[in-house]
Amino acid sequence: MKRLLAKLAIISILVTSTQSFFLISPPTLDSANLTSAKDTLSSSRLSYYNALSAGNTVGSTLVQVKTSGMPSDSTANLFTGDSVWIGNSITGTNYTVDDILDTDEFQITSALGSGDTEEDDLVIATRSATHTLTFTTATAIQNGAIRILIPSGANANTDGIPNHDGFDFNGMTASDLTQPTGGGVTSWDTTNAPTATASGGTHCTAGNHCFEARYNGTNTAATALTFVIGGTNKLINPAKSGSTEGSADTYTVTIQHLGSQTDGYPVVDSTTVKIAVVESVRVTATVDPTITFAVTAVGIGTTACGNPVDVASTPTTIPFGTLSLNTFTDLAQTLTISTNADDGYAVTVLENDQLGKDGGTDPLIIDAIGAGAMTDDLQDDWHTNTQNGFAYSLDNDDAASIDFQYSDSSGGSCVTGTFCAKQFPANADPDTAERIFYSGTVADAENAYICYRISIGATQEAGDYENNITYTATATF
Amino acid sequence: MKNSINPQKTPGVGTSFTPGVESLKPRWFGTLRPRWLRTFRYLVRNLVILTLFLLLPTPAHAQTTSLSIWPPLLQATIQPGKAITQVYRLKNLGDDTTITTALKSFTPSDELGHVKLLGSELSPSFFSFQNADIDSFPTTFPLKAGQTQELVLKIKIPANQPEADHYLTLLFESNTTGLIGGTGTTNQATIGSNILLTISNDGQPLKSAKIEEFKVEGSELPVPRTRDDPRRMSRLVPNLSKIGLLDSFSPISFLLRVKNTGTTLFKAIGQIEITNTFKKTVATLPLREDNILAGSIRSLTSEVKEVHTSEVDGISWSPTFPIGLYSATATITPQDSTNTITSTITFLVLPYKALLFIFLIFVLFRLTKRKK
Numbered sequence: 001m002k003r004l005l006a007k008l009a010i011i012s013i014l015v016t017s018t019q020s021f022f023l024i025s026p027p028t029l030d031s032a033n034l035t036s037a038k039d040t041l042s043s044s045r046l047s048y049y050n051a052l053s054a055g056n057t058v059g060s061t062l063v064q065v066k067t068s069g070m071p072s073d074s075t076a077n078l079f080t081g082d083s084v085w086i087g088n089s090i091t092g093t094n095y096t097v098d099d100i101l102d103t104d105e106f107q108i109t110s111a112l113g114s115g116d117t118e119e120d121d122l123v124i125a126t127r128s129a130t131h132t133l134t135f136t137t138a139t140a141i142q143n144g145a146i147r148i149l150i151p152s153g154a155n156a157n158t159d160g161i162p163n164h165d166g167f168d169f170n171g172m173t174a175s176d177l178t179q180p181t182g183g184g185v186t187s188w189d190t191t192n193a194p195t196a197t198a199s200g201g202t203h204c205t206a207g208n209h210c211f212e213a214r215y216n217g218t219n220t221a222a223t224a225l226t227f228v229i230g231g232t233n234k235l236i237n238p239a240k241s242g243s244t245e246g247s248a249d250t251y252t253v254t255i256q257h258l259g260s261q262t263d264g265y266p267v268v269d270s271t272t273v274k275i276a277v278v279e280s281v282r283v284t285a286t287v288d289p290t291i292t293f294a295v296t297a298v299g300i301g302t303t304a305c306g307n308p309v310d311v312a313s314t315p316t317t318i319p320f321g322t323l324s325l326n327t328f329t330d331l332a333q334t335l336t337i338s339t340n341a342d343d344g345y346a347v348t349v350l351e352n353d354q355l356g357k358d359g360g361t362d363p364l365i366i367d368a369i370g371a372g373a374m375t376d377d378l379q380d381d382w383h384t385n386t387q388n389g390f391a392y393s394l395d396n397d398d399a400a401s402i403d404f405q406y407s408d409s410s411g412g413s414c415v416t417g418t419f420c421a422k423q424f425p426a427n428a429d430p431d432t433a434e435r436i437f438y439s440g441t442v443a444d445a446e447n448a449y450i451c452y453r454i455s456i457g458a459t460q461e462a463g464d465y466e467n468n469i470t471y472t473a474t475a476t477f
Numbered sequence: 478m479k480n481s482i483n484p485q486k487t488p489g490v491g492t493s494f495t496p497g498v499e500s501l502k503p504r505w506f507g508t509l510r511p512r513w514l515r516t517f518r519y520l521v522r523n524l525v526i527l528t529l530f531l532l533l534p535t536p537a538h539a540q541t542t543s544l545s546i547w548p549p550l551l552q553a554t555i556q557p558g559k560a561i562t563q564v565y566r567l568k569n570l571g572d573d574t575t576i577t578t579a580l581k582s583f584t585p586s587d588e589l590g591h592v593k594l595l596g597s598e599l600s601p602s603f604f605s606f607q608n609a610d611i612d613s614f615p616t617t618f619p620l621k622a623g624q625t626q627e628l629v630l631k632i633k634i635p636a637n638q639p640e641a642d643h644y645l646t647l648l649f650e651s652n653t654t655g656l657i658g659g660t661g662t663t664n665q666a667t668i669g670s671n672i673l674l675t676i677s678n679d680g681q682p683l684k685s686a687k688i689e690e691f692k693v694e695g696s697e698l699p700v701p702r703t704r705d706d707p708r709r710m711s712r713l714v715p716n717l718s719k720i721g722l723l724d725s726f727s728p729i730s731f732l733l734r735v736k737n738t739g740t741t742l743f744k745a746i747g748q749i750e751i752t753n754t755f756k757k758t759v760a761t762l763p764l765r766e767d768n769i770l771a772g773s774i775r776s777l778t779s780e781v782k783e784v785h786t787s788e789v790d791g792i793s794w795s796p797t798f799p800i801g802l803y804s805a806t807a808t809i810t811p812q813d814s815t816n817t818i819t820s821t822i823t824f825l826v827l828p829y830k831a832l833l834f835i836f837l838i839f840v841l842f843r844l845t846k847r848k849k
Contacts, residue, residue, distance in 0.1 A: 059681050061813050098573065109746050109766075110815045261679070289550070294543030294571065295666045315542040315571065318662040321819045341549045346591040355660065366659070432586075432593055440589060440778060452662065474646055474669035475549030477588035477768050 007045065007283055007380075032138035034271040036224065039253045041129040041237075046249065046277050047073045047162030048125035049239035052086065053104065056117040063095075063112065067104050071164040072241035074103045077279035078125060084108070085124045091115040092122075127237045128161055128170065130230030131275075135255050137183070138269045140221040143261050145193070146180060148227060149208035149254040150235065152199035157209075160236065166251065168236035169198040169209050176231035179213035183225050186217025196229075208254070209235070214261070237277050248276035291339040293347070293473035304332035305395040305406035305419065305451035318452050328385045329454050332395075335437075335471060336447040343476035344400070344440045348433035349450070350472070351424040355390050355465040363452065363461045365390050367423035373414065375424035376434055379404045379412035384417045388457040391421040395449035400439035402448055423452065424469060433472060440476070536589075542651050542666040543571035552768070554675040558636035561605060565628045565670060567649055569620040576626070577617045579648040580604055583671070588734060588776040591765060592646055592671060605631050617652075634676055637812060642741050642771045643674040673768065675741050682741040684811035688732040688820040689774050691807050693721040694791070721824035725800055726831065731762075731792040733777045733807050737769040743811035745769055745777055750808070754801040762792055766812070777809075799826040 050065045050072040063086070067073050078084070082097040095108040106189045133148055153166025160170050163243060179194040193214040197204040204210035211229050229235065241249045257269035283415050298304055299312045307330045311321055318331050357366040368374060370382035370390025393406040409417035425431030437448050450471075545568040553561055567576065586593035605613040607629035620626055630647065646669040675682065723729055735745055744766040751760040763780040779792045802825050810817040 004669055024764075059813060059815075109812070110810050112813055114816055288547050290545055290547040290550040291668060291670075292543065292545035292570065293668045294541050295664065295668055296541045296543075316663060316665070318664065320660045320662075323660055336543075339549060342765070343590055345549075346586075346589075351662075355482070355662070435586065435591060438589070438591060456659075467662055469664040470650070470667055471664065471670055472594070472667040474592050474671060477550060477592065477644070477671045477673060477769070 011420050027240075029269075031378045032269050034135045034138055034255055034257060035222075036271050037135035037255050037271045038133070039273050039275050039458075040132045040134070041275060041277070042132075042230070043127055043129040043237065043279050044248075044275075045127040045129075045237060045280050046072075046077055047076050047127045047239045048082075048123070049082070049162050049164065050074075050123045050384070052117065052119055054119045054121060056112060056119075057335045058114050058116075058117050059111045061098065061100075061111050062105060063108055064105050064125070070357070071162075071241065073240075073391070075100050075106050075246070076103070076107055076245055077240075077419075081269065082125045085126075086112070086116045086121055088115070088118065088121050090353070097125075098100055108349050122161075124161060126160070128230070128234035130228060131253075133227045133229065133253070133255060133273075134224065135271070136224045137219055137257055138221065138420075139257060140218050141257060141268055142218040143214075144215055144219065145212050145214040145258040145265055146225065146227060147256040147258055147265075148211040148229060150211070150229070151251045152207060152209045153238065153254070154207075158198045162236050164239045164241050165380050166199075166238055167209065168238075169196075170233050171237045171345055172196045172209075172230075172233045172235065173438055176229070176233045177211060177213070178226075178228035178231070180227050183215070183223045184218070184220030185215040186214065189214040189216065207325045227350055240279070246279065246281075248278035250274050250276045252348050262301040269314035289339070289341045289475070291341060291345055291473060292337065293471075294334075294336040295471060296334045296336065298332040298334060302332065304449040305330070305393045307419070307451070313452075320452075320454050323454065323456050325456060325458050325460075326388070327455060328387050331452045332449045333452075334397075334447050335450055336445055337399075337473050338443055338445050339439075339475055340442050341475045342442065344438065345443060345473055345475050346435050346438035347471060347473045348435050349392075349424060350433040350470050351426050352468045352470075353426050353428035355454075357461065357463040357465055359466040361428075363463075365456060365460065365465045367391060367426070368421065368453075368455070370421055373413040374421060374423055376423040376431050379408065379420050379422045380420045381414050381416045381418060382453065383416065385455045388455045388458070388460070389423075390452075390454045391423050393419060393421040393451045394436055395451060396437070396447070397447045399443070399446040400443065400447045402437040403435055406451060419453070432472075440475075462469050478538065506513035536731065541571040542574065544568070544576075544649060544651055544666060544668045545570055546649060546668050546670050548670060550671050550673070552673040553632065554677055554680055554759075555634050556631065556678060556680070557634050557638045557640075557676060560631060560633035563631055565630060565647070567595045567620070567624060567628065568621055568625040569651075569675045571622065571651070571666075573619070573621050575617055575652045576620050577615060577650045577652055578606075578628075579615050579650065581646050581648060583644050583646050583741045585770055585773045585775075590775065592644075592669070594646060594648075594669075603632060603634060605633075607631050611703050632672075632674065638676055640677050640682065640740075641726070643672075644742075644770060645672045645674065646670065647672060672769075673742055677741070681813065683739055684741060684743040684814040685737075685739040685744070685816050686745065686769070686809055686811050686818055687736045687738050688733070688807060688818055689736040689758050690732060690810065691805075691820040691822055692732050693805070693824045694730045694732050695721060695723050695727065720802075721822070722826055722829070723826045724830050725798055725826050725828040729796070729799070729826070731794070731805065731807075733764070733792060734774050735769055735777055735809055736774045737771050737811075739811075740771050742768055743814070745775070746812050747777075750806045751794065752804045752806075753799075754803070756804075759803075760794055760796065762794060764809075765794065785839060798828075798829065801826060 001246050015379045050070045053064045053066045085092050085094050093113050098107040098109045100106045151166040153163035158169040174194050176196040195212045197210045199209050200206040252270050256267050258265040259268045266438050295315045297313045302309045309332050310329050311331050313331045313333050320329050354367050357363050366389050368391040370380035374380035396402040406419050407417050408414045408420040414420035502631045510814050547566040551563050582595045583592035648669045650665050650667040749762040753759045764777050765780045769775045802824050806821040
């Protein structure tokens with residue numbers, strides 16, 4: 001009995017000692033987490049997946065979409081310039097979004113075609129993204145591999161159409177992957193890897209798309225690696241999964257460090273990262289288009305069209321006053337225009353008639369002919385004061401385009417560059433208004449001088465001569 | 478002498494001093510009051526007034542005639558028998574004035590979208606202002622400096638009005654009174670808002686277009702001509718004479734003129750796609766969606782993304798040292814239609830000016846060397 005008790009005591013001591021040894025010096029754990037792991041998406045925008053509501057018609061650029069029952073149930077997350085595909089399983093067409101009108105309507109740049117207007121036809125805008133995975137390995141493994149698992153969703157996850165529960169494979173191939181480099185390995189396999197396998201493919205269980213990079217040799221433990229998924233083809237981001245608009249949908253990406261090929265690539269280290277995809281926020285503001293036109297006076301002595309002004313003008317009058325024979329009298333006004341209309345503006349001029357005595361039709365101070373060729377359509381030099389009459393010229397400050405200037409030495413019949421002038425078109429003749437300056441785009445206070453010049457001869461009948469000139473500013477249509 | 482002046486014998490001087498107050502002052506002060514104090518008080522009073530004017534200036538009104546209108550363009554499609562209203566906002570940024578409104582038809586004056594005003598073609602009864610205090614056309618109303626007037630324009634199309642486009646300009650003319658007093662000119666500033674009106678029963682009038690002209694602007698390939706066969710090279714290489722030759726260091730611009738061959742206006746939507754010698758697309762130039770009125774031609778321009786300070790007419794392409802044979806395909810679709818039209822041109826881009834310069838240098842060098 002004593003011997004039996006002694007044997008039991010010895011066995012107990014041995015067992016306890018062995019247990020204590022293992023407690024004090026536990027064996028190294030085979031599996032660990034990769035550290036500093038993250039997946040950066042080049043675009044975290046959700047894809048758009050909706051359907052047409054009733055009432056769409058062929059030839060219309062107005063598209064009406066559903067507001068319930070679809071992953072994207074409004075026009076939120078659609079933007080001007082987006083390419084949308086509208087159609088069904090038989091036919092479909094790509095359109096470009098021109099404007100978002102409200103929560104269930106948007107405008108496209110070309111009309112809806114036949115077969116693209118039926119209720120429940122899909123409205124799809126895909127948003128693809130490159131996934132850049134960075135991580136630090138935990139274990140040194142010989143002839144191992146890196147595998148990335150990205151959620152695929154349950155159904156139709158390789159058809160190039162966004163899903164509401166995962167990323168679509170979108171025809172990716174090995175050429176769309178950039179496998180890690182370095183890491184202390186002998187070489188990264190470029191013959192049989194990297195590989196891109198759709199969910200449910202060879203060695204890729206359903207539920208995730210699989211991307212693998214394999215290497216020869218042994219990696220350095222705790223080495224930072226980068227695996228880029230996405231090249232010409234990229235995974236398509238999911239559409240809304242049903243969560244509240246404005247809140248992100250999150251998906252779990254798994255990064256695995258696999259054991260050696262001879263062991264059948266077992267998972268040695270593994271870690272997961274969360275990625276979030278969300279609608280972009282549409283910021284809108286409306287700026288009303290306007291056009292503003294001003295005529296301002298020019299004072300005595302101001303140089304306009306190369307000459308000092310002899311008499312001050314007002315915004316509404318050009319008072320030449322008493323004229324000397326065969327002497328130029330010069331006046332000017334400033335015309336200023338601003339518009340934020342895209343297509344710009346044009347300013348035209350038209351006189352009611354030539355300067356008539358007391359505003360009548362006879363006698364007249366005729367419109368000048370300058371050196372002999374001047375009309376309301378054709379400019380000509382006018383620097384000899386015995387060539388009597390009334391005409392105008394232009395002096396550009398910062399107008400985008402001006403039809404002619406006083407200093408022109410070409411164009412029309414002008415050659416000297418001294419004072420190139422034109423007759424005012426007269427409504428009584430009848431002429432049509434003549435454009436004097438313009439812009440093909442928005443304009444910020446663009447202005448030009450309009451210069452009036454008059455000279456009379458000895459035979460001009462005494463009296464007051466008057467007429468009326470109208471400047472009209474219109475936006476380009 | 479000053480002490481002998483008796484203030485009480487100079488009426489109107491020192492009237493603010495009462496005898497009682499005066500009696501409290503030093504004797505010499507009272508005797509100096511009449512002239513010295515009058516001058517002093519005069520100067521102080523004027524100085525105070527001048528200071529107040531400087532510190533509290535009245536609002537300045539610049540000598541300007543200035544009007545601002547919103548919106549500058551109204552585009553509408555209306556069924557016969559229907560009506561629409563549009564609010565216009567007119568602001569006087571100049572001096573007090575009187576505004577006269579008018580409505581005139583217009584046609585395009587050029588291919589850049591500018592208007593040529595005509596007499597009105599539509600019955601004035603189509604158009605009316607809904608403001609209680611403003612008559613319908615032609616109407617006149619005062620507009621003070623800084624004042625904004627809202628005008629509600631109603632366009633009502635009679636039920637029997639045929640389908641057609643009507644292009645009009647709503648004009649606001651400023652009639653600020655001006656006096657000349659001798660020989661001179663009065664002038665008015667007029668501002669116009671264009672109205673592009675389409676009368677259509679179904680709202681989908683047929684839209685069709687034609688590319689009237691599409692070319693690269695610049696020199697064309699010089700075709701060698703002989704006395705016997707002036708187009709010999711053209712015959713050897715088909716369409717050679719149609720190929721434009723451009724210099725690699727010069728800007729490349731396109732002229733694209735599109736004609737509206739339908740009966741209603743449309744916005745031209747499209748682009749120019751450029752491919753290189755290897756048929757690879759090297760550039761896509763989006764076009765601005767300009768309106769092309771029925772029966773008219775418009776020179777299209779590049780889409781404007783930024784504010785420019787210079788004219789932007791035309792379509793330009795600025796590649797980095799282009800060289801080789803290029804093709805440019807213009808594709809235009811009238812908005813709300815599927816009638817897409819295309820046109821393709823080919824052009825050759827070579828650094829021929831630089832090559833010519835090098836060749837001339839080489840020849841001169843050889844000639845110089847030969848003389849030695």
